[in-house]
Amino acid sequence: MASISHDDTNAVVIIGSGAxxxxxxxELTRRGIRVVLLEAGARQSLASFSQVPGEAxxxxxxxxxxxxxxxxxxxxxxxxxxxxxxxxxxxxxxxWTGMALRASPWEVSARTTYGTVDGASLIxxxxxxxxxxxYYQLAEKRMMVTRRNGNPGLPASNHFKVFHYGAKRLGYxxxxxxxxxxxSRPADGRGMCIQQGFCVQGCxxxxxxxxxxxxxxxxxxxxxxELRAECRAVHIEHGxxxxxxxxxxxxxxxxxxxxxxxxxxxxxxxxxxxxxxxLSESARFPNGLANSSDQVxxxxxxxxxxxxxxxxxxxxxxxxGATLAGLVLDETRHDPKRxxxxxxxxxxxxxxxxxxxxxxxxxxxxxxxxxFVMEQYRSMAGIYVNGxxxxxxxxxxxxxxxxxxxxxxxxANIHVDDHPNNAAMRRHGQQQSKALFEAxxxxxxxxxxxxxxxxxxxxxxxxxxxxxxxxxxxxxxHDVANLFxxxxxxxxxxxxxxxxxxxxxxxxxxxxxxxxxxxxxxI
Amino acid sequence: MMxxxxxxxxxxxxTGVLAAGSPLALLGPGRAWxxxxxxxxxxxxxxxxxxxxxxxxxxxxxxxxxxxxxxSLDGNATREAATLALLRQGIPxxxxxxxTAAESERVAALQAIDTxxxxxxxxxxxxxxxxxxxxxxxxxxxxxxxxxxGGYLLRGFNDLRWLxxxxxxxxxxxxxxxxx
Numbered sequence: 001m002a003s004i005s006h007d008d009t010n011a012v013v014i015i016g017s018g019a020x021x022x023x024x025x026x027e028l029t030r031r032g033i034r035v036v037l038l039e040a041g042a043r044q045s046l047a048s049f050s051q052v053p054g055e056a057x058x059x060x061x062x063x064x065x066x067x068x069x070x071x072x073x074x075x076x077x078x079x080x081x082x083x084x085x086x087x088x089x090x091x092x093x094x095x096w097t098g099m100a101l102r103a104s105p106w107e108v109s110a111r112t113t114y115g116t117v118d119g120a121s122l123i124x125x126x127x128x129x130x131x132x133x134x135y136y137q138l139a140e141k142r143m144m145v146t147r148r149n150g151n152p153g154l155p156a157s158n159h160f161k162v163f164h165y166g167a168k169r170l171g172y173x174x175x176x177x178x179x180x181x182x183x184s185r186p187a188d189g190r191g192m193c194i195q196q197g198f199c200v201q202g203c204x205x206x207x208x209x210x211x212x213x214x215x216x217x218x219x220x221x222x223x224x225x226e227l228r229a230e231c232r233a234v235h236i237e238h239g240x241x242x243x244x245x246x247x248x249x250x251x252x253x254x255x256x257x258x259x260x261x262x263x264x265x266x267x268x269x270x271x272x273x274x275x276x277x278x279l280s281e282s283a284r285f286p287n288g289l290a291n292s293s294d295q296v297x298x299x300x301x302x303x304x305x306x307x308x309x310x311x312x313x314x315x316x317x318x319x320x321g322a323t324l325a326g327l328v329l330d331e332t333r334h335d336p337k338r339x340x341x342x343x344x345x346x347x348x349x350x351x352x353x354x355x356x357x358x359x360x361x362x363x364x365x366x367x368x369x370x371x372f373v374m375e376q377y378r379s380m381a382g383i384y385v386n387g388x389x390x391x392x393x394x395x396x397x398x399x400x401x402x403x404x405x406x407x408x409x410x411x412a413n414i415h416v417d418d419h420p421n422n423a424a425m426r427r428h429g430q431q432q433s434k435a436l437f438e439a440x441x442x443x444x445x446x447x448x449x450x451x452x453x454x455x456x457x458x459x460x461x462x463x464x465x466x467x468x469x470x471x472x473x474x475x476x477x478h479d480v481a482n483l484f485x486x487x488x489x490x491x492x493x494x495x496x497x498x499x500x501x502x503x504x505x506x507x508x509x510x511x512x513x514x515x516x517x518x519x520x521x522x523i
Numbered sequence: 524m525m526x527x528x529x530x531x532x533x534x535x536x537x538t539g540v541l542a543a544g545s546p547l548a549l550l551g552p553g554r555a556w557x558x559x560x561x562x563x564x565x566x567x568x569x570x571x572x573x574x575x576x577x578x579x580x581x582x583x584x585x586x587x588x589x590x591x592x593x594x595s596l597d598g599n600a601t602r603e604a605a606t607l608a609l610l611r612q613g614i615p616x617x618x619x620x621x622x623t624a625a626e627s628e629r630v631a632a633l634q635a636i637d638t639x640x641x642x643x644x645x646x647x648x649x650x651x652x653x654x655x656x657x658x659x660x661x662x663x664x665x666x667x668x669x670x671x672x673g674g675y676l677l678r679g680f681n682d683l684r685w686l687x688x689x690x691x692x693x694x695x696x697x698x699x700x701x702x703x
Contacts, residue, residue, distance in 0.1 A: 051668035054655040146695065153695030158683035164693060165686045176693040185698040192698055194674030204670040314685045319665060320675035353665055354655035357579075358647070366637075366646055367630055371580040374654070378664035440686070 004036050004226040006259050011036050012514070013247045013261040015233045015276065018091020019503040020486035021267030022211025022219075023142075027511030029224035033518065036259050037216070037227045038249055040268075041088035046213065049094075049202030053352035056201035060095045062087040065411050066271065067400045072416040073449045077363045082414045083302070083453045085269045089229050090212025092269060092454070095200045096500055097324035098182040098208045099347060100145045102136045103495035103502055105129045106334050107342070107388065110493040113334055114341040119419055120390040121299050125492040126464045126473035127509075135505035143181040143209040143504065144188050152184045153177045154193060157321030162312070162381045163348045166440030167328050170432070174329035178347075181209035181500070182322055188214070197319040198352050231257070234407060236264055236280040236289055236483070244289070244483045250407060263514060263523055267486040267507075270300065270456035274397035274489065275412040277460065277470075290460070290477035290485075295470050297397035299461055300414065301494035302453030304387035304422040307349065307360045308430055310437025311444040312379045318350040324384070331432065332496050340424040343496050344387030346433060351382065360448055373446060381437060385429030386455075388496040390419045397459050418450070426450065455499050460489035474513040475506060482523040486510055535565035537572060537593060539586040558590045562600035562607050568593045569622040570614050575649040577629040581662065588658045595652045596645070606644070613641025 004011050012028055014021045017039040025037045041060075050056040061084065068075050068082035075082075086092045106113040108125040116122075125132075140148040147153050154177040156164065167175040182199075183192045190213070191205035199208055206213050219225040230252040237246040237258075244264045251257050266273050274297040278288035288296055326348025333343050351360050357374060360382070365373075373380075400413040434445045463469025466478035475490045477483040486507050488499045495502070517523045541554040560568050575592040600607035616639070617632050618624075624632070636642045653659065660667050669675055676697070 051670060052657070054651070152698075153693075155681060155697045156689035156694035157680045160694065161681070161683050161686045161689055164689045177695060184695050193676070194670075195676045195680035196669040196674035205674075315664075316683060317664070317666075317679070320669075320678075320680040353660070353663060354651055357650040357654045363643075364637075366578045366633075368580060370578070374579070374663060375581065 001220045002034065002223050002226045004034055006257065008034065009245070009260045010034060010262050011260065012263045012265065013038065013259055014265045014267060014486070015247065016091060016267035016269065016487060017089050017211060017216060017227065018086070018267060018269065018487065019093050019211065019500045020507045021265065022090060022093065022215040023504050023507040024265055024267065024486050024511050025225055026215035026219040027508060028514065029219040029222040031515045032224060033515065034224050035219065035226070037225060038231045038233050038247065039089050039227065039229045040232045041086065041229065043089040043229045044094065044202065044212070046204050046206055049204055051201055051204070053198065053201070054354055060086050060088045060202060064405055065403055066414060067403055067411060068414045068416070070395070070416040072418045074416065074452055077449055078359070078452045081452050083271055083456055085271065085454065085456065089216065089227065090210045093210040093500065094202050094212055097199045098180045098322070099324050099327070099498040100140065100143055100179050100181040100501040101345065101497035103497045104332060107493065107495035108132065110342070117341055117390060117421060119392060120421070121393040122391060123461070123463055123468050123492055126462050131509070132505060135509045136501065138508050139501055139504040143501070144183055145501070146178065146180045146182065146184050147176070148179060151187070154180055154182060154184050154322055154325045157195060157325065158316050159318040159321055159348055159350060159381055160326045162310070162316055162440050163326040163383070166436035167346070169439035170436050172328050172330045176327060177325045178327040180322065180325055182325070183207040190214070193322055195321040197321055197323065197350070199323040232407070233268070233276055234279065234409060236276065238282065238284065238289070238480070242284060242480065244480055263482045263484065263518070265484040265486045269487055270459045270489040271397055271412050271414060273485060273487055274459045275399065278399050279409060290470050290479045290483055292479050293467050293470070295461070295468070297459050298393045298395070299391035299458045300395045300397055300416065300456070301389050301391050301458040302416065303455045303494060304344065304385070304389045304425050304429070305451050306385050306426055306430065307448040307451065308383045308385065308433035308437070309360060309446045310381045310440065310442035311373060311376045311446070312381065312441060313443050315378050316381055317378050318381060319352070323350050324348060331429070338428055340421045340428065341390070342388035342421070342425065344385055344425055344429050345496055346429065346436070347384045347386055349382045349384035353377065359451055361446055362449060373444070383433040383436070385426065385433060386496060386498060387422070387425045387429060388494055389422045391458055391493060392417060392419060455488065455494070457488040457491045457494045457499055460485045461492045462490050463492060475510045476513070484510060484514065533559040533561060535560035535563050535568050537565065537568045537590050539590065541585050541587060556587055556590070558594055560593070560597045563597045563610065566622070567610065567614050568597065570617055571596055571610070571645065573622040573629060574617065574633065574645050575653065577626065577633055578646050578649045579653055580626070584659065584662055588653055588656050591656055591658070592649045592652045595648050609641055609644060613639065613645070616641065
């Protein structure tokens with residue numbers, strides 16, 4: 001690992017080491033560019049991952065305060081956890097479940113495809129799908145995604161047998177064990193999936209792709225990366241020319257440090273990315289950095305998402321096996337006849353013992369019904385409905401001046417009003433999931449309401465017109481040429497795909513752009 | 524004379540005896556257990572234990588894992604004055620004799636307050652503590668950490684036989700296994 005001077009004005013500073021930041025760090029360092037990678041969380045390893053559910057959650061999760069508001073039921077149901085994100089080296093790629101889906105062509109031209117939808121702020125992506133597809137394919141090779149490039153699919157678990165049987169009886173055509181960034185055989189220096197279950201605890205064989213043990217160590221080997229873990233960026237500074245030139249952060253001891261920078265890339269997961277931009281106000285940028293259009297934090301998307309559980313009278317033991325390795329693709333189409341714009345994925349899902357009771361069921365469930373269902377834990381099957389939600393300009397990350405973090409800085413407030421389109425899609429997904437489980441013989445079906453967001457997107461979106469977003473087609477701030485956003489915030493619309501593959505594809509694409517711009521000395 | 528609990532600053536105590544044959548008995552030298560409370564009285568602890576049992580009833584489960592819920596609430600009350608106040612004001616709303624009342628009466632008492640912050644806090648802590656405890660894994664059939672045993676790849680991840688097998692095109696081969 002390199003040691004980079006705090007005064008190195010030629011360094012690229014990347015804030016956040018997850019799917020976007022970790023990938024970008026590798027891509028830039030292997031081109032000879034010096035990178036300082038700041039990460040708020042600590043560095044774990046395959047050996048240190050806890051396999052005790054509550055302990056693993058505490059080990060990997062961002063648990064600092066956030067507040068929320070709006071009509072979404074998440075406000076009532078999960079008052080202290082509006083969003084479930086990671087705080088660890090590798091970011092959410094440590095706790096993700098490995099579902100590596102592409103957005104579909106019609107989804108990146110959502111405004112054109114869906115037309116005008118009241119109360120929605122849809123735009124088309126400023127990126128051509130053919131170009132995006134090229135980077136999707138690069139990302140899939142990098143991440144060893146199953147069912148792509150000759151990588152075999154994951155084998156069917158007990159849980160998938162139930163999911164598959166019900167889906168086929170319901171008439172679904174595209175049902176398989178998913179496009180997973182989880183090795184179905186040893187590859188790329190990583191182990192294979194041993195079906196140990198609960199991928200969110202961190203994968204102890206490294207079968208699941210994570211920047212923690214792929215991109216980051218490879219970047220370190222180049223000699224051009226300095227990873228600074230447990231370091232919290234608190235302010236991005238700029239010079240008289242309006243370009244950013246340093247990142248102020250707190251080191252592990254809590255002391256303030258200042259790292260000079262030639263380029264700054266923000267990849268903190270959308271909630272904290274917007275917060276950091278808003279915190280980085282100055283006389284020149286009084287409303288926050290890259291926010292002359294007042295677009296930072298707006299159009300926040302999180303996917304229409306909820307759990308549906310089938311209770312059976314025979315054992316399934318759904319903790320045995322890769323958590324999310326089951327997928328129905330038939331509902332991803334845009335078909336207004338269903339009563340909503342856009343589509344959704346049905347994804348097989350299992351939760352550990354406390355989580356299923358805490359987050360899997362309606363918050364009103366207690367007493368004998370809860371007791372009965374929990375006693376059927378070994379005979380349950382689960383689905384996560386993951387659908388496109390519509391951007392709204394008023395669904396927004398802002399600073400909450402009334403609640404401060406340990407550094408005295410205002411925390412993020414997440415405001416979400418549920419769009420009627422989301423509600424209609426959720427109902428459809430719930431009914432289809434219920435029918436699927438009943439077709440497989442379920443004796444009882446339960447549903448959660450909207451769950452806390454794990455897919456945080458679009459809050460600093462790419463747009464053709466600077467008035468519609470924060471970034472251009474390369475994730476470069478409309479306002480500041482040497483400032484980039486490199487996480488799910490950049491997505492123009494959320495699509496119905498779990499966002500990690502898209503974030504990696506955009507990071508690969510952005511790395512090409514940044515390297516070119518630096519060699520041309522444009523930045 | 525001051526007894527040990529008072530010396531340690533305990534405000535109350537919960538005690539119990541594990542049922543004969545309880546798998547939990549394997550975890551300690553004897554079947555009797557005792558839990559010191561730091562903020563709550565014994566009577567308050569007993570009421571909260573009964574509330575936890577009513578929120579998440581499992582007839583064949585010992586009181587011991589439910590006592591962990593009370594321990595968690597008591598710990599929060601020790602650290603946070605607001606939690607202590609919430610519990611102190613909430614417990615009397617359960618009514619006198621709640622701890623020993625029949626289940627139907629306990630359910631009625633909780634239904635009457637099930638939108639209050641007190642109830643929500645007790646419910647959330649019950650789920651978070653009771654179901655997270657390794658003490659209850661075997662009761663619910665969960666097999667716990669599997670990495671040290673090689674996962675389930677060769678230990679039953681696909682041993683379900685009450686439904687047909689999935690065609691290979693929709694799943695994938697098990698690496699290293701002979702194709703059949």
